[in-house]
Every structure is written in structure tokens, then in C-alpha cells.
Amino acid sequence: MSENSTRFTAPPGAPPLVQLKGIAKFFPGVIANEDVDLDVLPGEIHALLGENGAGKSTLMNILTGIYQPDAGQIIIDGYAKTFATPVQAIGSGIGMVHQHFKLVQAFTVAENIHLGWSETPRRASGQVLEARTAALATKFNLQTRPAARVSDLSTGEQQRVEILRVLARQARVLILDEPTAVLTPAEARELFKALRDFASQGNAVIFISHKLDEVLEISDRISILRGGRKIATENAADCNPRMLAKLMVGRDIVLADMRQRRTGAAPISQRPVLTLANVSALSDAGDEALHGISLDVHAGEIVGIAGVAGNGQRELSQVLSGMRPPSAGHLLIDGTPVRNSNAEAFAKRGIGHIPEDRLHSGLAPALSVTVNAVMREYRKPPVCSGGSYRPTAATALAREIAAAADVAIPDFGMPIRNLSGGNQQRLVARREMRIAHNVLIAAYPSRGLDVGAINTMLRYIVELRDAGAGIVLISEELDELLNLSDRIAVLYEGKIMGVVDNDRADIDEIGLLMGGRRQAHEVA
Template sequence: MDEHERSEGAPRPLNLAPGTPPVLTLSGICKYFPGVIANEDVSLDVFPGQIHALLGENGAGKSTLMNVVTGLYQPDGGEIIVDGYGVTFAAPDAAIAAGIGMVHQHFKLVSRFTVAENLHLGWSETPRRLSARQIEANARTLSEKFGLAIRPEAVVGTLSAGEQQRVEILRVLSRGARLLILDEPTAVLSPVEVGELFIALRRFRDGGGAVIIISHKLDEIMALTDRVSVLRHGRLVGTHLTASTTPALLVAEMIGRPVTLATSYPRGNEVPVTPSPLVLEEVTARDDGGIIRLEGVTLSLRAGEILGVAGVTGNGQPELAEVLTGLRAPDQGSVALDGVAVKQADPAVFARAGVGHVPEDRLRRALAPSLSVAENAVLREYAQAPIGGRFGFSIVRAREFAQLLADKVGVKLPGAMMPIRGLSGGNQQRLVLEREIRIASRVLVASYPSRGLDIGAIAAMREMLAKARDAGVAVVLMSEDLDEIFALSDRVAVLCAGRLMAVIDRCDADRDRIGALMSGRTQAEAA
């Protein structure tokens, strides 16, 4: 064992002076829920001046472990040690007082308040009497101190995901955090915003701060972090210096076997030529704020085809998905289902016509978080026999249906009546995708379906989409991951500023051409 190895086998950071103590030590942490081992005997060190990744499949216990660290949950065993002293955090404010702050995957900002108001909300150092001008000035000072650009006067609800995340991080750092925990921080960010986040995290690390980042994105982990710990089924299976490991080894540890994502999904059979199930003609649509998000879009789907929609996040993808699924009526233009013009937007009509929808925000748009897994599983079929119908709703049948759905997609349920918010985001997504595929006999619109999924779940999700295509379904795949677009798509549509720049056969598409179209260049310029 060399000088960089600890006695228990985890590698010690190379760039720390000998004897530098960890800012956080977890010793034998255990956390149990009824019928579920969330964490068992987890021990790891987090050092100052380091970015430490926490990697694992959905449901491996990553978020639960960090919720224990931040006082949201109490451990059932083990010890939390901060700066060499054992601590007990009765609530998150106790963890914040000890210098530990967490930015959750779903932001916890007040959307109607300004950035400055959110930064000062609930902060003990906020003076009782402070004008809007003063708190905005304070916010600018904090922004300059931590190198996180914000607009203090902006209303949070009008900000992009990246801007909201900066506000969340700034709020945590302003409370004196020395350890910053980020849960899937890049899940909803554009590539530019990811780059800005990485710059800020490296600056914080170089100033002596410690970072724990929960992520499924191996390329980001390899580029950003100093050390990485892998959880599987709630247990720690390895901690490595990032520079001394490989993505393949991490995946094998995480899943228990080697897994690679296919670069193509060949068609299983020839689909007969049929009329287009869904057609948009010169569609223009506004968002809820009255701003035009789609302009003059003409698009024809094809049965047995995956149409990949590429574009930087925020260029009209949500509105396009809503028009395709009957959630939003176009302001101009027309929509036709199986050759029949749709007179008004009605998602129930589209669902009955065989249109399934996997929204990009599963908690707000696809699920009722406070309801059970069973109730969420039958949302599309609760009025049909044998679950519902003339003789009322059968919760027994709903439980059986939910269990069958979970078994099919490999989700382990402690019980079908548990609140669905208790499942990991990836397991929620698997259930939503299978539920929607069941009704998608004609069209399936999948918006960013791999967000928040580990590599094993992504592989399963892609197989599910390919099988739907082979069954003759017209699949619309919206993704910011060009590798995913190229692996699955038969044609690629590119959106920029709400305009359809081009629709290209996959065999004619390449990264340079698609990237140029995404940036707003015309098809002639891109070619």
C-alpha cells in the first residue's frame, strides 16, 4: 500500500498535504425504509479542495445518503463526522450551520420572488428592514464574491434552468457552506450552462471548498471530479481516484456487469407504408406567457420511424411536444390525426387515438407525486375494465397492474401503495415510459426520456423505444444528447428559436451539420 492509500483501501487524494483531515467522514452509515435497504455500512471520506462524485444506478441510495448527511433523514446506524467530531443533524438547518449545503435536483426556489428575495429568504443575516435596492446590491456583492453571474432583479419564474441553479448554489454558498452537495446538477442544463457550472465548481474547489456531485453522466464525472465512489444496492463497492479509473470499470462496479450503449438499433422488420398518423401544417404556437415559441412548423410523422428532434434546450421543444399530444392548441396552422383535422386541443382525444406522451418534467407533468405507485400506474387506464368501468374502481386490480408494470421494466417495489415520490427519478421514468408505450398504438412523443437515468436504465429505455418503432409506432424523440439522436433516429429534425431548420435522413446527418443548424445557420449554410 503506497502513501496515497488509506488503511481501509480507499485512495487518498494526491494533491493534499500529508495529514490533511477530511471535511466529512461517513462511518458505517445505515438507512432503512420498510422493506428496503437504502444504505448499509457506507463509509467514505470527503476532503477539502476536492470534487467527489457519487455514482450508482437509480435506487442505489445516493440521494438517500446525501439526505442523511444534510439532516433530512436520520441514520439508523453509523456516524457522521465533520472536522473530526461526531455530529447529529436534527434538521437541514443544523447541517447548513455546520457548513454543509445541498442543491437538489428539483429546485426549491419561490418562483414569484426575485432572485435577490430568494437569496435573502430565511437567512439569519438578512436585516429586518431592507429595501429592494439594498437586497439587490447585496445579491450583486455575493455574485461577485463567488463568481456566479445572476440578475438580482429578475423574477425566478422567468429564468432558465441554469440561471435558477446558479441562484440555488449562491444561496447555499452565502450561508457559509464549505461542502456543497449537488444532485444531478446538469440534468436540465444546456451545454453552455454545463460549462459555466463546471467553471464555478472548479473555482470553489480551488478555494479550498469540497464538492459532492451525484451524476449518471460518466463523461462529466471523468472531466470534472478528483475522486469517485460507487454505490450498488445501497452499499459502497469502491472509491477511486478519477484519473486512475475508466468509465468501463465504473459501469461494471455500478451495475455488476459490463454495459455499453449501442451506437445503432437496427430495425427488426419492415413496416408497411401507411398514411402519416400525425401531421402539422404551418403551426405557430405561443407559450403560457404569450411569447411565440413555434413558428411556421410543418412536420409529418411516419409509422415505424423514430424522428429525433435536436436543438439546444429552450428552442420550442416543450411547445412542439404539447401540440403533438393535444396539450396545446396552435395559434396558427393545423394538426391532423390520421388524416382528420383536429378542431381543438384535447389530450384525451389524442390518447384515445393512440398517442402516448413522456413529458420532460415527470414530477409536474407525468405523475401525481403524493399518490401511490398503483394510482399513477393506472392514470391512463383507470376508467377501463378490469381496473375501472361500470362497476367502479378496483384498487386491488390497480395494485396488480402496477406490480406487473414494475416487473416488466425491472423496478423493485416495496409495495404498490407507496407514494411514487419515494422512488428514484430513474425508476419513476421507467414506469412512465412503459405506461405511455401501452397506449401509444400510433404515436409516442418522448421528451428527454434519458434525463436522470443511469447507463443501464438508458440502455433499457432505448431498447423500449426501438421496440415501439418496430411495432409500427411513430416515435418522436427529443434529446439534447446527439449520441442518442444519432443512435436511434431514422430522421433528424432540428429546431432553433422555434423554427424547423431542416429534417434530414439519418444517413445524411453528421455532428457538424446538425450543430450548425442548431446554432441557426440555414440548411444551405450548414451543408
């Protein structure tokens, strides 16, 4: 770990906190895990890397009692264990915080902490629960607001509540699945400090992430899965990003300059295909989230939107895709003012949308893979004929979209929530690109993807640009924006602070804009 912190030293002969031996798990047509060995030592942060679908989540679901292994052993503190339920796993000190939080939005933080906990007092007032929660937050160095409703919390605050729920139940091994995917850099730093403190007391963290720089910063050892098998376990100090990427995907990843246009690519149009003219919009809470934004998007160009998460990106993507009406100003498609914001009408006008929250905004989690894959073309042939839904044609189209997204699906009838987050993301992206004849609004399209899948995803976006679509690319990754965008607009507290041509982009200038400093010529 890069920051100095008190390191835990295990007594001689102490067993690993967790040993997985020969773990295997098979689904129809899919080898999720096979012959996987993994040791997690007291006092360490152990990163788990692998491509989407490599078996990371399945392995952790086995360790936490959600799945039962088809072969192999789970050994905790030197003793073999069998976990039939997550309750049994947490009883042995194994707790997991999933990518998609499982909090009750209408309850307070204190109520969520105490929900379903054997140590919750039988008759306790809200004040008692809040006092208990405050004490736990102090103990584990996780700042929370015990009386606040979860629905009013930021994503980072909700994550801290999830972690506190697990630690309150005396977890000694904390499993985090893509924990920084929805955090600001400041929130990620706070999380890393809390994880180091937790490990320094002889506990352990299993840290699943696709961000290689982040993995190298936080972890002591790194295990890599590929195709359901463990390929290697290495000391983080001996690794670099290129080496880890090659271990993950089995080949060198070459990141090309994606601003280069192929021969025959559509030129950038003279007239914008999408225009925001002095647009403002309200947040879900009724506050003004966007303030007087003006922006043009031309066919055949990529307009990047830079900024720290939480500065209006969600509301901007929703306004651009018809999901949120402007409170002031005008939105024009192909020069024609839009009278009523309506996501279906925008889709008919050729505007696709890869949303920030794929599971809840881009998918119907309980419905089948087929239904989710074809939902944008539900009323069109071949899915619909003579007003009737054709299940066979729908499944055939879903297979076509999954193949284009390079997603292996064992059963198109299963709920889409059963897919890994990365595979959900790729499926949503290919579905939306099929309808994005005019414009694609892509909010964090590479979030949760491994390095190989990111390269593929960005290549798909470039191909769409070269075919003549306008692209709005919202990302926290400045390198990604610089590698793809023709122009970069910087968003800060719901305002466009400036628009920079990529040919003349200055990283220091973009950084100042992200911090709320306007361009010098605008101030003048």
C-alpha cells in the same frame, strides 16, 4: 479536473471535510444503504456514481439531515455530528441542491436568497435585499438577476439561485444532484467553472451524475455505489467510461445499433400518423416559441429532434401531445385535422407522452405510486368497473407496470415523490408506452437514468417502433439520436432548420443546423 485552476493544498494532518463511516439505512423491504464509508477531502470535487436506486440520494439525504441513519457515523472536520434537520446540517457547512428546485416561483431572486435565513435584516427594502444578493453573486462568481421573479428565469438561472442560497449560508460542502440534467452545454461550462473556483478555496463538492464523460471531466475522485453498498473509490485520472459503467452495473454494457429492425417488425407506413402543417405556438409568456413548423411522423419510424435545450423542444412536445394549442397551422392525426387540443383526447387517439419535466408534468407528486402508475387507464377495466374505482385492481396494474419498468417499490401507497428521479422516469415511460398505440412523444427519456437503465429504456422505445408506433424522440444527446433515429429534424429558435436522413447524416452538418445555419440546398 481537466481545466487548469488553482488547486487547494490541505495542511499536513488535516482531516477530511466529511467522513461517513458504516452508514446504513433500511426501508420496509429495501436496503437503501449498508456499511457505506465515504471520505470527502478539502479542495476536491468528489463524484458519486451508481444505478438508479443504488442509494446515492438516500446517502446524501442522511448527510444533509433529511433522513437519520440506522447505523454509522457522520464526522465533520474530525468531529462526530448528528443532524436531526437540514438546518443543523447547513449550520455545519453541508448544503445540497436537489434535482427539483425548491424555490418560490412568485418571489424575486433576492427574496428567495433571503427567505428563512438568519442573517436576513428584519426590516429591509427590496432594494437592500437586491444589493445584498448582487454582492453575494459577485463573491461566488454566480451571475444572477436579483430583481427578477424566479418564474421568469431559465432553468440554468434558477439553478444558480439555488446554489447561491446554499453558499450564502456558508456551506463548505456543496452537494449537487444531477446538476446538468436540465442545462445547456454553455450553462454546464459556467457551472463547472464556478465549482472549480469554489473547491480551489478549500471547500468540497459532491457531484452526483449519470453522465460519465462529465464526471471524468469535473471530478478528482469517484465513488461508486451498487445495491446500497460502496463498491470502489477511484482517482478520476485512472478511470474511463467503460470501466465506470461496469463498476456501476456489475457487468459490461454493450450498446447495440438500435436502428436494426427485428424480423417481423412493422414496416414504415406510407401515410403519416401524425402531421404538423405550418404550425406555430406561443410560450407560457405569450411569445412565439414555434414558427411555421411542418413535420410528418410515420408509423414504424423514429423521428429524432436535435437541438440545444431551450429552442422550442418543450412547446413542440406539448403541441404534439395535445397539451398546448397551436396558434397557427394545423395538426393531423391519421390524416384527420385536430379541432381542439386536449391531452385526454390525444391519449384516446393512442398518443403517449414522456414529458421533459417528469415530476411536475408527468406525475402528481403527492399522490400514491399506484394512482400515478394507472392514471392513464383510470376509466378503463380493470381499474374501473361499472363506473367505480377498484383499488385492488389498480394496485395490481401498478405492480405490473412497475415490474415492466424494472422498478422496485416497497410501498405502492407511498407518495411517488419518494421514488428516485430515475425510477420516476422509468415508471412514467412504461405507463405512456402502454397507451402509445399510434405515436409516442418522448422528450429526453433517458435524462437522469444510469447507463444500464438508458440501454433498457431505448430498447423499449425500439420495441414500440417495431410494433408499429411512430416515435418522436427529443434529445440533446446526438449519439442517442444517431443510434435510434430514421430521420433527424434540427430545431433552432422554434424553427426546423432541416431534416436529415440518418443514412446520410453528417455530424458537422447537424452541428451547423443546431447553430442556426440552414441546409445548403434550402438556401439555394
